[in-house]
Amino acid sequence: MRTRKPNLDSVEWTLPSFPVSELRRSLLTWYAESGRDLPWRQTRNVYRIWVSEIMLQQTQVKTVIPYYHRWLDRFPTVEALAAASQEQVLKAWQGLGYYARARNLHRAAQEVVALGEFPRDLETVLALPGIGRSTAGGILSAAFDLPVPILDGNVKRVLARIAALPVAPSKAIASLWQLSEELLDRDRPRDFNQAFMDLGATICTPKQPACLLCPWQKSCQAYNLGMQNDIPVSESRAPIPHKSIGVAVIWNDQGQILIDRRRPEGLLGGMWEFPGGKIEPGESIEQCIRREIQEELAIDIEVGDHLVTVDHTYTHFRVTLNVHHCRYLGGEPQPIECDEIRWVELADLEQFPFPKANLEIIAALRQKQQK
Numbered sequence: 001m002r003t004r005k006p007n008l009d010s011v012e013w014t015l016p017s018f019p020v021s022e023l024r025r026s027l028l029t030w031y032a033e034s035g036r037d038l039p040w041r042q043t044r045n046v047y048r049i050w051v052s053e054i055m056l057q058q059t060q061v062k063t064v065i066p067y068y069h070r071w072l073d074r075f076p077t078v079e080a081l082a083a084a085s086q087e088q089v090l091k092a093w094q095g096l097g098y099y100a101r102a103r104n105l106h107r108a109a110q111e112v113v114a115l116g117e118f119p120r121d122l123e124t125v126l127a128l129p130g131i132g133r134s135t136a137g138g139i140l141s142a143a144f145d146l147p148v149p150i151l152d153g154n155v156k157r158v159l160a161r162i163a164a165l166p167v168a169p170s171k172a173i174a175s176l177w178q179l180s181e182e183l184l185d186r187d188r189p190r191d192f193n194q195a196f197m198d199l200g201a202t203i204c205t206p207k208q209p210a211c212l213l214c215p216w217q218k219s220c221q222a223y224n225l226g227m228q229n230d231i232p233v234s235e236s237r238a239p240i241p242h243k244s245i246g247v248a249v250i251w252n253d254q255g256q257i258l259i260d261r262r263r264p265e266g267l268l269g270g271m272w273e274f275p276g277g278k279i280e281p282g283e284s285i286e287q288c289i290r291r292e293i294q295e296e297l298a299i300d301i302e303v304g305d306h307l308v309t310v311d312h313t314y315t316h317f318r319v320t321l322n323v324h325h326c327r328y329l330g331g332e333p334q335p336i337e338c339d340e341i342r343w344v345e346l347a348d349l350e351q352f353p354f355p356k357a358n359l360e361i362i363a364a365l366r367q368k369q370q371k
């Protein structure tokens with residue numbers, strides 16, 4: 001997999017590569033079926049789209065809709081807005097809050113009238129009062145179908161999740177812009193950016209995202225890590241979560257050990273490991289190991305002596321592996337939660353790729369053997 005170093009100061013993380021064509025296709029298909037029907041989507045008039053973008057900067061869609069209609073009744077064209085007094089403009093904005101938006105929109109309308117038309121190049125648009133980079137992208141893509149990326153709050157959240165961004169989005173703005181630009185469908189920028197915003201607003205919501213309905217689920221790293229509710233990382237970083245795991249080194253009568261290979265997708269995909277799982281509240285380590293092995297491999301074991309305890313920190317969480325020797329009692333091992341299972345000799349373990357925390361288990365096994 002190709003990876004690139006992003007612009008992050010202190011965290012070891014690489015911006016993942018995505019199947020870009022597939023993401024574009026699946027998002028646009030989803031949008032055709034599930035996109036929102038909003039009043040400013042029914043027009044290519046740049047003034048109308050611009051008004052909607054400014055109103056939406058700090059206000060929710062359902063609040064904006066009646067204001068949007070009233071505004072256009074009051075100021076149907078950019079010329080009408082430019083010719084109005086500031087008092088008239090602020091009155092029409094009354095109740096929407098963040099009044100600098102109205103003042104800037106008014107001044108910008110006067111500049112656009114002086115220019116003769118709304119500019120189509122990003123630099124000139126960014127020079128207009130009240131228009132930042134994401135708003136400019138929203139206007140240029142929606143009105144003129146120009147391939148200019150966006151990065152509003154919804155899009156930031158979706159990008160942070162699909163990339164499993166380990167820091168607050170504000171600390172990785174350059175990387176998020178890079179990703180937004182890379183994903184943008186050059187053939188259909190208008191639809192793509194609108195679909196992107198809709199995905200964040202209706203599926204990839206701040207709380208309890210509807211991942212099962214999401215067209216990007218397969219490629220979403222947060223989902224694959226089970227961390228969609230933990231990402232984006234909040235600005236004041238919460239303490240990193242900790243999981244306690246029960247792990248089994250299962251021996252058969254021939255002195256072989258049972259190992260399994262993780263599924264290709266998700267954290268540590270394709271790596272081999274000793275089986276086990278998360279200790280549930282109220283459960284002892286022994287009970288957890290017995291239950292996990294029955295659920296994951298459908299075999300009976302006897303849980304024996306403690307072998308080793310291993311602490312390990314991943315980017316998004318810490319784990320403590322509580323490892324016990326176990327004796328295989330019966331049942332045909334089934335790869336229920338993994339890709340493959342093997343009985344192997346201790347001497348053969350080094351032929352398999354294991355994650356770092358599991359290597360410490362192997363080291364402990366070797367040490368025990370030498371005693």
Ligand code: SF4
Nearest residue numbers: 204211214217220228
């Ligand atoms: S899978 Fe879930 S977290 Fe990932 S982009 Fe979709 S809704 Fe968001």
